[in-house]
Structures are given as C-alpha cells and as structure tokens.
Amino acid sequence: MTGSARYREAGVDIDAANRAVSLMKDAVRSTYTPGVLADVGSFGGLFALTQLPARPVLVASTDGVGTKVKLAAQLGRWESIGHDIVNHCVNDILVQNARPLFFLDYVATSRLMPEAVAAVVTGIAAACRAAGCALLGGETAEMPGVYVEGAFDLVGTVVGLVDQAELLPKTERMQAGDLLLGLPSSGPHTNGYSLIRRLVAERDLQEKLADGRTLADALLAPHRSYLAEVDRLQAAGVRIWGMAHITGGGFWENIPRVLPDHLGAQVDVDAWPVPVLFQELVAWAGLDVQEAYRVFNMGIGMVLIIPAAAAAQAMQAEPEARVIGRLVSRSPADPPVRLVGA
Amino acid sequence: MTGSARYREAGVDIDAANRAVSLMKDAVRSTYTPGVLADVGSFGGLFALTQLPARPVLVASTDGVGTKVKLAAQLGRWESIGHDIVNHCVNDILVQNARPLFFLDYVATSRLMPEAVAAVVTGIAAACRAAGCALLGGETAEMPGVYVEGAFDLVGTVVGLVDQAELLPKTERMQAGDLLLGLPSSGPHTNGYSLIRRLVAERDLQEKLADGRTLADALLAPHRSYLAEVDRLQAAGVRIWGMAHITGGGFWENIPRVLPDHLGAQVDVDAWPVPVLFQELVAWAGLDVQEAYRVFNMGIGMVLIIPAAAAAQAMQAEPEARVIGRLVSRSPADPPVRLVGA
Numbered sequence: 001m002t003g004s005a006r007y008r009e010a011g012v013d014i015d016a017a018n019r020a021v022s023l024m025k026d027a028v029r030s031t032y033t034p035g036v037l038a039d040v041g042s043f044g045g046l047f048a049l050t051q052l053p054a055r056p057v058l059v060a061s062t063d064g065v066g067t068k069v070k071l072a073a074q075l076g077r078w079e080s081i082g083h084d085i086v087n088h089c090v091n092d093i094l095v096q097n098a099r100p101l102f103f104l105d106y107v108a109t110s111r112l113m114p115e116a117v118a119a120v121v122t123g124i125a126a127a128c129r130a131a132g133c134a135l136l137g138g139e140t141a142e143m144p145g146v147y148v149e150g151a152f153d154l155v156g157t158v159v160g161l162v163d164q165a166e167l168l169p170k171t172e173r174m175q176a177g178d179l180l181l182g183l184p185s186s187g188p189h190t191n192g193y194s195l196i197r198r199l200v201a202e203r204d205l206q207e208k209l210a211d212g213r214t215l216a217d218a219l220l221a222p223h224r225s226y227l228a229e230v231d232r233l234q235a236a237g238v239r240i241w242g243m244a245h246i247t248g249g250g251f252w253e254n255i256p257r258v259l260p261d262h263l264g265a266q267v268d269v270d271a272w273p274v275p276v277l278f279q280e281l282v283a284w285a286g287l288d289v290q291e292a293y294r295v296f297n298m299g300i301g302m303v304l305i306i307p308a309a310a311a312a313q314a315m316q317a318e319p320e321a322r323v324i325g326r327l328v329s330r331s332p333a334d335p336p337v338r339l340v341g342a
Numbered sequence: 343m344t345g346s347a348r349y350r351e352a353g354v355d356i357d358a359a360n361r362a363v364s365l366m367k368d369a370v371r372s373t374y375t376p377g378v379l380a381d382v383g384s385f386g387g388l389f390a391l392t393q394l395p396a397r398p399v400l401v402a403s404t405d406g407v408g409t410k411v412k413l414a415a416q417l418g419r420w421e422s423i424g425h426d427i428v429n430h431c432v433n434d435i436l437v438q439n440a441r442p443l444f445f446l447d448y449v450a451t452s453r454l455m456p457e458a459v460a461a462v463v464t465g466i467a468a469a470c471r472a473a474g475c476a477l478l479g480g481e482t483a484e485m486p487g488v489y490v491e492g493a494f495d496l497v498g499t500v501v502g503l504v505d506q507a508e509l510l511p512k513t514e515r516m517q518a519g520d521l522l523l524g525l526p527s528s529g530p531h532t533n534g535y536s537l538i539r540r541l542v543a544e545r546d547l548q549e550k551l552a553d554g555r556t557l558a559d560a561l562l563a564p565h566r567s568y569l570a571e572v573d574r575l576q577a578a579g580v581r582i583w584g585m586a587h588i589t590g591g592g593f594w595e596n597i598p599r600v601l602p603d604h605l606g607a608q609v610d611v612d613a614w615p616v617p618v619l620f621q622e623l624v625a626w627a628g629l630d631v632q633e634a635y636r637v638f639n640m641g642i643g644m645v646l647i648i649p650a651a652a653a654a655q656a657m658q659a660e661p662e663a664r665v666i667g668r669l670v671s672r673s674p675a676d677p678p679v680r681l682v683g684a
Binding site for chain 1: 379386387388389390391394397398399400401402403404405406408409411412434435437438440443444446447448450478479480481483484485486487488489490493494495497499500501502506509536539
C-alpha cells in the first residue's frame, strides 16, 4: 500500500490521506488468515504453507474487471468494484476446485484519490474475508498520461490450493446424460460493460427497471462468488465433474473449455427466467440469441456438470440452483454448445 | 491470453493477430518449468509444489512499472518493458530470500494492439526464462475510455518460495560495522519516470550522452535482476543479513525497511561513480543531494548487508559489487540513513 509520503508529494490533503491509509491497513489486516506471516508495510506478503494435501497444486489467476470500472467511477461506487475483482478471481480458480489462499490487488489512476482507493481496498478486503482469503499485498499507482482523467483500473491476482487428485474438470468422468446445473448471477458481473456503457450513455441511471431496482443498482451489483455454493454442494456429497465460470465469451466460449471432444452441452434457455436487466439490455442493443448468450451470462454465472443421479441432492443442498441442460453425444461436426428452446 | 475471437470482434487484422497470439503462446510455453501442470489456454495456471523445504513460505508481490510505459510506448520498445516488470517483481521477493516459482502478467490498453502485446509478452517470457520462473498466466484487456489513446499499463505478480528459516531480513544478526554492499543498476530501473518524462519532454531522445549511449537507450535500459548475483554470493558462502531493493523512495525509504531500530546505514556516496545519465537528470531537474537519492537509485539497484569479514569473499564472487557504506549505532533521534561524502 502507498504510504503517506506519496500523498504529501502530490499535494493531497494529508489528514484525509492518512485516514485513508489507516482505513486500508485495518481492512487489510482484517483479512489475515493463520498462514499470513508478514504485516502491512513489509515487503512481499508472506504466506506459510501448512497442512498441505498429498499433492499440493497452486492455482493462480490474474484479471481485471474491465470497463465496469468506468461506471463505478462515474457513480462513485468504489467499494462494490472491490467485491467484483475478488469474486471474479475466486470463481476463476474455483472452476479447478481450488480454494483461495491469498489475493493481491493493483489500483492505478491518473491522480491519487486516497478516499477512493481506500474504498476500493475496503471492498476487496470484505470480499476476501468472505472467501477466507488473505489480502496479502497490493500496489497503488499514479499514472498521469496513461489513465484518462478520473478513470482507474483495478487488477487482482488470486493464488489458491488444490490437491492434484481433486483437480477439475474431470472430463474422463463426464458422460451423456450428465446435467448442467446453473447457479444464478447477480447481474452482468464483469462482462459486456463496453457495450452496456454505450447502451446506457443517454439514459438516466436512476431509472427504475420493471423489477423495481434502479439501472445503477442493477448494473453495479457485485460479481457473485460461488465459493459457498460449491462448498455446500460438495459437503452434501454432490460430485462435480466440471465447472464453467460464465465470463467473457458467455456460454459459447466458457462451457466448451471443460468438455471432452465427444460430448456437447445442450442448454435449455427456458429453464430459468432471464432477469429484467438482461431482457432490457438485449432489446436496447438488438442482440440476437446467439450474441446475447455470448456477451452476457443472461442470469447464470456458473455452470456445474454433475451426474444425473445427483440432481435431487444438489437442489436440496442449493435451492437456488437449477438444472439448465445436459451433456449429449457429439460428433466432430457438431458445435460443443447448443441452445434449445430459444 | 486473449484468443483470436476478441481481435476479430475489434476488427483487427486477423492474420496478424493470429501470428501475435501464436508468438505469445510459444513464448509462454518456453518459460515452463517442471512444476507447471496446465498448458496455455486452460483456466488458472497450475503449479505443482514438489521438493518443498521444511517450512515452506510463499512470498508474493504485485507491481507495475509506472510511467516508464509511456516512454516505451512512445519509442515502440515493447519488449524491454516486459523485462522491467519481471525483474522488478523478482527483486522485490528476492530481498526476502525467495526464489520465484511463477509470474502472471496483465496488459491493458485503450485498444487492442496484438503485435505490441506479443512483444511485451515475449519480453516477459525472456526475463522469466532467465529467472527460472514460469509465466503461468496473464490477461490482456482493452479498456477504451480508461486508458489514454495509445497508452498502456503493465502489471505483474510474482509468487516465490523460501524456507521460513532462510527468510530475510535477519535484523537480529545485524551489528554496527556490517557492510553495505551495492550492486550496480542498469539505469533508473522503474523509478522517477514521471519526473524524467517532464525533463526529457523537449529533448531529442536520440541525443548522445557523455558515455556514448543515446538518451533513449539509457532511459529504457531494462530493470536489472539481482537473482544471479545473489545466487553467486550465497553459493560462495557470503552470509547476507538483509537486502534493500532501491525502488520508489530511493535510499531513504528502502534501506530503513531492513534495519533494526538501533542501527543506521551510513552510505558513502563517493564509493561508486554516479552514471552519466543520473548526473544529467539531477542537473536538469536541479535536485539537491537529498532529493537525488530519493527519486533515483543513482547507480545502485540493490543494497546488501553483509558481515565485515565477508567483504573479500563477496568482491571475489561478484566483482561488480562495491562496499558503499556500513551499519552504525543509532539513537532514536538519529535518521536511519545518512549520506557521507556528499
């Protein structure tokens, strides 16, 4: 984290900056798990590996939240974007069955905005606590001439752990008839925001949608983490053969990544109600079905592949989950994903 | 890494983009160490932990290269900036005696520039190979409206490993009379570039310095990694009690981070020749001595604290190293760093 020296240098209100730094430090410390060795302000974060599984594998992922940061900056909703980046990263390693050990953040802006950075970090810390993941380090950068005035970028890196025997996907266990279990999204998560920003550029963000939420609230709903859901399903004994995090490229690009060559996914798009926000966005943009399920998650943020026999058990453990399709045999000429009912 | 779909969508020359993506994938694979389990294109990178020390500690650090990216973009020198980010991160965990396991990158721009991104990643991969560090993952983001047109940012995260018993600094082993061993820098590394850019804004970057190098070459010399030097010193039996990577805040802020409260560092600034580039930059900016050694590394990129008895051994193992000062007793009223000879 940036110390007060940099703020002083930049002519920022030093008391406000010190409060912001202090807030950040408290937020960071609140995430510490027993593995954390170093305290805020030391060099690289230290994480002691104890109670390792038989064949420990680290799973790491770096990502940004894309141009959702522009909307967040415009509306001054800094904290929610912190949840976005953590949950996005946590889901990205969850699909390989890894549980997060620690997270690092990078926040860069055109000019130092201590309170905004502190709010972002506070959101990051809250999401890390919820995931049982230590916020081990971070960096704040002032980059005049690189970032558009008032704009910022937010990058996160998560490192998690899994026993090699538990790694997903297990494509060799998948078979025709296995079910696609969909877990609901909270909104567009962190995808499609360049299009969304164009669509809402002329709209009043306080406009109410048919579900009673404002456009602003609907668009900035934090990316949902599926850690607790997957934990509950596995604790209930539901075997999961693969998971697809529905991010950029939507259903078309993410589901095929976990499938073997001989199996395809048949998604029944009538199996869940498409949330109002997506109905509106698709209509405003004039997207066809193909495009809609590529740009947006359309209400499903994570797709799990489970044995057909596990359906009842899964629905009991996770009532929000829905069976949204199944695996079918596929010949080389067939597309890996087909939407039916659309 | 970004697939060709995103390039197609953005109307980028698809053949050029495919060549760039293929180049990147080859570069990434060239860094793979035996620990790497996944191949390019899968989800989060997988790194198997084997041959762990008795008490394994992961050391992680995230950083950017600051506004040096502006100069690199201006001069089209994409590859060198890849070396900068890797070496900066590797040094940041080296000071805790960690050796890098893997690295992840994030490259974001206002618009997709496949060849430039491929060049950055090629540089990253080369530096990773040199450090024995796998390039385990990365992300490329197009962020119109966030980044200034033609500008980009580059963020790296490194994760390394150290046995808890070998962690540095060992402040309890330090004593008055221990030596400060300086390792030469290759230039300003990644610090002071906002000032540097102002200083050279009106200058011809092809202008020759007194040492015969162009200003462009001198300013874009990649951040030097000290991994090999430290390996050689330790292999020769030189005990190191602490290391300070001279980055933002220079001598004043980085050396104190490894010192105990009762010891101060006395740096003899006549002990090494200040490279021509720094002499010029300091003169152009009119910096006083205090400021010069805060903004710039002034020719010393890493400071090691070693026992006085190890000096001869150290100089033999690493002829470029110089004794640049020593530890002295300090009372609470004394500053932790003093420059002498200035």
